[in-house]
Amino acid sequence: MAPPSWLIVRNSDVLIDVHAQPGAKRSAIVGEHGGRLKIAIASPPVDGKANSALIAFLAKTLSVSKSSIEIVNGETSRQKRFLIKQMTESECLNKIFGAL
Template structure:
């Protein structure tokens, strides 16, 4: 399943596409959608609160520090891109595979 995610390596880290689902019943990674990791949070998308919740959820689910995750595009969109630092694309793909088995 993690092979279906379009990770891109850059000089600064790895770009992770995310399909965002705000106002969900729980926080968590719920699968893969259209080339991105599908992430749900309970927070409503107002004043950046949901974006902060997405970063916290990604960090907790993947075992990363919040400081390693930065929103780089899609601030007000369901399709978001996060920059993950201090990790290779292969390492990130492995982390995703461990929580999203096929």
């Protein structure tokens, strides 16, 4: 089975394309939006708080440290790309689909 369009494998890392929805009632993965993984975040999009909350949410969901996650693209946009270091495609998908 081919990986979803929002997941890109690069060597021993994965890239995840995310559509962020800041200011939600609770943080959760809510599905797909425009070929990206849609994540609702309970933090407002002010002073980088939503980005920090997204990194913390992804770290918890994927069971990795926050330092293993970095924003590659879209720091000030809802459309973001995250690099998750030292994670395989199957590990990532199992953790994400387990969170749905």
